[in-house]
Amino acid sequence: MEILLAFVIGFLFMAATYLLLSKSLLRIIIGTGLLSHGAxxxxxTMGGLGGEAPPVLTDGARDFADPLPQALILTAIVISFGVTAFFLVLAYRTYQDLGTDDLSLLKGSDELE
Structure with missing residues (x-):
């Protein structure tokens, strides 16, 4: 199972890197979402996928799931949803004001008007 998840993680990181290097603001936002899911x-996976019993210590429990990676991931999911929502609102306002989401057009000009 770890080998399959390693390939899925690699694919998510590959797709996220490809999307982060594009010029469209929406693709960059999707890339950050994929990168967070890969993380x-x-x-x-690094916390271990084993464990049949829930992470509650009782008498005789030997093979239980580790609760620390699950708690870290739950916290990271909430934070990434908040950041993604902020990025989407920022991209929407940028598109509303400037009429484009192309980063090469959003750079601005050095000349004074």
Whole structure:
């Protein structure tokens, strides 16, 4: 299972890098979302996928899931949703004011008007 998740994580990082290098603001936002999902899966995989029992210590529990990676991922998911929502509002306002989401057109000019 870890090998399959390693390929999925690699694919997510590859797609996120491709999208982050594009000139469209919306693609960059999607790329940051994919990058955060890849990081979440990486943390989960590195924490170990084993464990049959829930992370509650009782008498006789031997093979239980580690709760620390799950708590870290849950916190990271909430933060990434907030950041993505902020990026989407920022991109919408930029498109509303300037009429484009192309980063090469958003650079501005050095000449004074």
């Amino acid at each position: 979440h899966l990486l943390i989960l």
